[in-house]
Amino acid sequence: MNNLELQKTANEVRKGIVTAVHAAKAGHPGGSLSAADVFTYLYFEEMNIDPKNPDQEDRDRFVLSKGHTAPGLYSALANRGYFPVEDLTTLRKLGSYLQGHPCIHIPGVDMSSGSLGQGISAAVGMALGAKLGGKDFRVYTLLGDGEIQEGQVWEAAMFAGFRKLDNLVVIVDNNGLQIDGPIDKVCSPYPIDEKFKAFNFHVINCNAHDFDELRAAFKEARETKGMPTAIVVHSIKGKGVSFMENQCGWHGKAPNDEEYAIAMADLEKIGASLN
């Protein structure tokens, strides 16, 4: 896909996020929107996957370690054809397969996740398994910048760096906000890039909302041998919805009907500007 197509797709993914969370009357729009471009790039450009054959053995894997942003993942999967986009409005409802946090039984979801710090370890295990089995699939995992306060993240990073898992890409969505406030006011994980460097990662910083930069970063990751790559993507929480951008309060809150209308109008406007 070219950048314009990716931008249009990402905008559709954002609409799906807002629609799903609005319908659920609960969920996490802020971090889903900040990562929407990353989800889009991974599922529409980067990863070797086939929505018609979601369990194919040699597919690339993705683990959403920051599992609360399931609406972002689900919207990307739905738009990619894993399941109907209409199903997004069943999110979090009793009887729906779209659980509040990613569940392995959902088409396209490679690992259940949501308890922070755990997804990265599973991704590391998959990458190690690929190496042990002589397989050349790649493994991607997305973490929140608040999530990296969890000690398990660094256990996993130490292991991945030591094992030279160059088939692993750890993406940190650095939107700067967590539930209780700015990450550097709650318990600062900065400098994020230097920490991953110290754990023997190749580290790339890039703009989370610029597809040229994302393209270059994932290419560089693929070309990096002998060590895993961490891409710290600098993002805007709530990106694309005017009143949600950079607002801590939209971490885990659903828009009401009025707010939903404004959010969708914002996204329609962005969509129109891309035509």
Added chain:
Amino acid sequence: MADVKKIATRESYGNALKDLAEEFPNLVVLDADLAEATKTGIFRKAYPDRHIDCGIAECNMMGVAAGLSLVGKIPFVSSFAMFAAGRAYEQVRNSVGYPHLNVKIGATHAGITVGEDGATHQCNEDIALMRTIPGMVVMVPSDDVEAKAAVRAALEYEGPVYIRFGRAAVPVINDKPDYKFEIGKGTVVRPGKDVTIVATGICVDSALGAAEKLAADGIDAEVINICTIKPLDEEIIINSAKKTGKVVTVEEHSVIGGLGSAVCDCLSEKLPTPVKKIGMQDVFGESGSAGALVAKYGLDADGVYASVKAFV
């Protein structure tokens, strides 16, 4: 009396992993800097490329095992019970149990027979923790024969399994030509009619010893070995309780949440029967030799005998 052969079940575990490696080419073994103690070192020596030392980081190790299982490996994850079931509890629940992955946890150094290391390392809570996780199979082998059989059964089974092994050498009691092992099946190891003693792990031997002493007093105890605590063989317990009307449980574990609780869960709903639970009575352990501790906490043959005698 002839010397009884004694082997620690952790030793059986390490040997079983090595012996089954060829038959199960996808088997990989993970440890957290305890390979010599957990005896996965036996496997490592033979199959160094299939042994992954994760360092002292049990939570990550459990997640790595989850990931390995998702790309076709059958990981056996090892640490002391305290760290496998205790420290990494939430990883086992959310990264292994919830997605129902094919991860096997081989937890060694369970219970007070850890001995001299003392209470910090004596896990008397692991059975309780593991059996609360939906879909988790929980096994506590009583000796070398059963430990090896349990490892094989775990590898043949698709899904998460927790197996509890001990540090101390214990008598081999199941080396019989008709011995058969099946997940979820208990065994009557001594038929009787006056009282049922349901035991697990190293306490099966204590229960058998106690039954001999009770016999001398004219009390005919039936002893049931429950290796699989979950799923529990309810039938064998109910049938025995119908016959005897009195049940005693014996385990090297807290009386809260372990075998005793599992038996009570079953009997209270299906055949209300008086039950006496022998185990760690809501206390922490302490340093001492395994033998001295087992005696102090009433888990040896004499202790079980005294408790059963008082109960019947």
